[in-house]
Amino acid sequence: xxxxxxxxxxxxxxxxxxxxxxxxxxxxxxxxxxxxxxxxxxxxxxxxxxxxxxxxxxxxxxxxxxxxxxxxxxxxxxxxxxxxxxxxxxxxxxxxxxxxxxxxxxxxxxxxxxxxxxxxxxxxxxxxxxxxxxxxxxxxxxxxxxxxxxxxxxxxxxxxxxxxxxxxxxxxxxxxxxxxxxxxxxxxxxxxxxxxxxxxxxxxxxxxxxxxxxxxxxxxxxxxxxxxxxxxxxxxxxxxxxxxxxxxxxxxxxxxxxxxxxxxxxxxxxxxxxxxxxxxxxxxx
Amino acid sequence: xxxxxxxxxxxxxxxxxxxxxxxxxxxxxxxxxxxxxxxxxxxxxxxxxxxxxxxxxxxxxxxxxxxxxxxxxxxxxxxxxxxxxxxxxxxxxxxxxxxxxxxxxxxxxxxxxxxxxxxxxxxxxxxxxxxxxxxxxxxxxxxxxxxxxxxxxxxxxxxxxxxxxxxxxxxxxxxxxxxxxxxxxxxxxxxxxxxxxxxxxxxxxxxxxxxxxxxxxxxxxxxxxxxxxxxxxxxxxxxxxxxxxxxxxxxxxxxxxxxxxxxxxxxxxxxxxxxxxxxxxxxxxxxxxxxxx
Numbered sequence: 001x002x003x004x005x006x007x008x009x010x011x012x013x014x015x016x017x018x019x020x021x022x023x024x025x026x027x028x029x030x031x032x033x034x035x036x037x038x039x040x041x042x043x044x045x046x047x048x049x050x051x052x053x054x055x056x057x058x059x060x061x062x063x064x065x066x067x068x069x070x071x072x073x074x075x076x077x078x079x080x081x082x083x084x085x086x087x088x089x090x091x092x093x094x095x096x097x098x099x100x101x102x103x104x105x106x107x108x109x110x111x112x113x114x115x116x117x118x119x120x121x122x123x124x125x126x127x128x129x130x131x132x133x134x135x136x137x138x139x140x141x142x143x144x145x146x147x148x149x150x151x152x153x154x155x156x157x158x159x160x161x162x163x164x165x166x167x168x169x170x171x172x173x174x175x176x177x178x179x180x181x182x183x184x185x186x187x188x189x190x191x192x193x194x195x196x197x198x199x200x201x202x203x204x205x206x207x208x209x210x211x212x213x214x215x216x217x218x219x220x221x222x223x224x225x226x227x228x229x230x231x232x233x234x235x236x237x238x239x240x241x242x243x244x245x246x247x248x249x250x251x252x253x254x255x256x257x258x259x260x261x262x263x264x265x266x267x268x269x270x271x272x273x274x275x276x277x278x279x280x281x282x283x284x285x
Numbered sequence: 286x287x288x289x290x291x292x293x294x295x296x297x298x299x300x301x302x303x304x305x306x307x308x309x310x311x312x313x314x315x316x317x318x319x320x321x322x323x324x325x326x327x328x329x330x331x332x333x334x335x336x337x338x339x340x341x342x343x344x345x346x347x348x349x350x351x352x353x354x355x356x357x358x359x360x361x362x363x364x365x366x367x368x369x370x371x372x373x374x375x376x377x378x379x380x381x382x383x384x385x386x387x388x389x390x391x392x393x394x395x396x397x398x399x400x401x402x403x404x405x406x407x408x409x410x411x412x413x414x415x416x417x418x419x420x421x422x423x424x425x426x427x428x429x430x431x432x433x434x435x436x437x438x439x440x441x442x443x444x445x446x447x448x449x450x451x452x453x454x455x456x457x458x459x460x461x462x463x464x465x466x467x468x469x470x471x472x473x474x475x476x477x478x479x480x481x482x483x484x485x486x487x488x489x490x491x492x493x494x495x496x497x498x499x500x501x502x503x504x505x506x507x508x509x510x511x512x513x514x515x516x517x518x519x520x521x522x523x524x525x526x527x528x529x530x531x532x533x534x535x536x537x538x539x540x541x542x543x544x545x546x547x548x549x550x551x552x553x554x555x556x557x558x559x560x561x562x563x564x565x566x567x568x569x570x571x572x573x574x575x576x577x578x
Binding site for chain 1: 288305309377380383395400402451519520537554
C-alpha cells in the first residue's frame with residue numbers, strides 16, 4: 001500500500017510514537033503469562049516457592065527441560081509430545097482426506113441419496129464432542145479403542161467444516177476442465193488426482209494448519225480415553241502433573257512442559273502465518 | 286449452486302463419500318442418538334436396568350436449582366469472555382491499523398496466544414494467581430489485597446474469564462484488523478477533511494462499517510465460551526468453589542463421568558444440542574445476509 005493514500009489519517013510525530021508505545025504495552029501485557037512461564041521453566045523449585053519469583057530467566061534451563069522431556073512426572077514429556085504429534089497429524093490428515101473425497105463426490109456426481117448425505121454431513125457441523133461425550137465414550141470403549149491412537153483420532157474427524165470448504169472451492173473450478181477431461185476419456189479419479197487435488201493445494205495447506213492446532217489443543221477427549229499415562233497427550237498431561245492433595249507442585253518441570261506444549265502449534269502458526277490467517281478466515285465463513 | 290458438468294456413475298461416488306458417512310454415523314449420529322434416547326430414562330444405581338421417564342429428566346433439570354445456577358453462570362461467563370476478548374482486540378487492531386510500518390511485527394507477536402491450548406492457558410494463569418507461589422497474587426498481597434480464587438467464587442470467575450479471553454484476543458484481533466484494513470480510506474479521509482477528529486470518525490464511520498465483523502465475532506466467541514473453555518475451567522477451578530464456575534459443558538462432564546448420572550447428563554447434552562443448533566442457525570442467517578454486502 002502506497003503511503004500517499006494513507007497520509008492523512010495515520011499518525012505522525014508524537015502521535016505515532018504514542019501509538020507504538022501503546023501497541024508495545026499491549027503486546028507486553030499479552031505476552032506476560034508466556035514470559036513468566038518461560039522464566040519459571042529456567043529457575044529452581046526453591047526460587048519459585050519463595051515468592052516473589054524472579055522476573056528474569058535463571059540458569060537451570062537444561063536441567064529442567066531434560067528432567068521434563070526424559071523423566072516427567074508420570075511419564076516422560078517426550079512420550080506425550082509424540083502422542084500429541086500423532087493425534088494432531090492424524091486428525092488433520094484424516095479430516096482432509098475424507099473431506100476431499102466426499103466433497104468431490106457431492107460436487108461432481110449425481111447419485112441416489114446425494115442430498116440426504118449432504119444434509120447428514122451438514123448436521124455434524126453442529127455438535128462439538130464436548131456435548132456428546134458420554135455416549136461417544138461408550139462407542140469407543142465398545143470398539144476397544146480406549147488408550148489407542150485410533151480412539152484419539154476418529155471421533156474428532158467426524159465433522160463437516162472441511163467438507164464444506166472443499167465443496168465451496170470445487171464449485172469455483174471452471175467447468176471446462178471437467179469437460180475436457182471427459183472428452184479426453186479420463187476417468188473421474190484421474191481428473192480428481194491430476195486436476196482437482198493440485199488445484200486445492202493452498203486450501204489443503206491452510207486447512208492443515210487450522211486442523212493441526214485443533215487436534216494438538218484437544219483436552220477433554222484425551223482426558224477421558226487415555227487412562228494409561230503412556231498414551232497421554234501433552235496438553236492433557238500437564239494437568240496430571242499436579243499432585244493431588246497438599247503436595248507442592250514441581251513448578252519448573254510443569255512450566256517447562258507448558259512451554260514445550262505450546263512450541264509446535266506456535267511454530268506452525270508463525271511459520272505459516274499467511275496460510276493460517278487465510279484458513280481461519282475461510283473456515284469460519 | 287450446482288455443477289453443469291458432472292461424471293456418470295453412482296457406485297464410485299458412494300464409495301468416495303462412504304468414509305465420511307461411516308465415521309459420522311458411528312462417532313456422531315449413533316452417540317447423538319444415544320444421548321437423546323438415554324435422556325428419556327433413569328438408570329438404577331447399579332446400572333442393571335433403567336426406567337423410562339419420558340421428559341422427566343428435563344423437568345427435573347429445569348426445576349433443579351443447581352442446573353439453573355449453571356445456566357446463569359454460563360451466561361455470565363460467556364458474556365464476560367466475549368467482552369474481555371473483543372474490546373482489547375478491537376483496541377489493538379485500531380492501533381495496528383494506524384501504523385504504516387511495523388504492524389506486521391506486532392501481528393506476528395499477537396498471534397501467539399491463539400496457538401496456546403485453553404488448558405495450557407489455564408495452567409499459565411493458574412501459575413500467576415496461585416495462592417502459594419503466584420506472582421500476581423503475591424503482589425496483590427503486598428498491596429493489601431488477599432487473593433484467593435480457591436475460596437472466593439467471584440475471583441474464581443474472574444480468573445477463568447481472563448484465562449479464557451486471553452487466547453481469543455489474538456483471534457478477534459486478526460478479524461478486526463482485516464476488517465479495518467478493508468474500510469475504504471476515501472471515506473475516512475473525507476471525514477478528516479470535514480474536520481472530524483479520530484474518535485468521532487471511529488464512532489460514526491468505522492464502527493458501523495465493522496458491524497458485520499463484530500456480529501460474527503460475537504456469535505463465534507459465545508460458541509467458544511460455551512464449548513471450548515472446558516480445559517480452562519478444569520485446570521483452574523474444576524468448577525468450584527461451590528460450583529460458581531460450573532458452566533453447562535462442565536456440568537455434562539461432572540454429572541456424566543464423575544457423578545455417573547447418565548440420564549441427567551444425556552438430558553443436559555440434548556439441551557446443549559438445542560443451544561448449539563440455535564447459535565448455528567443465527568450464524569448461518571447472518572452469513573447469508575453478509576453475502577449480499
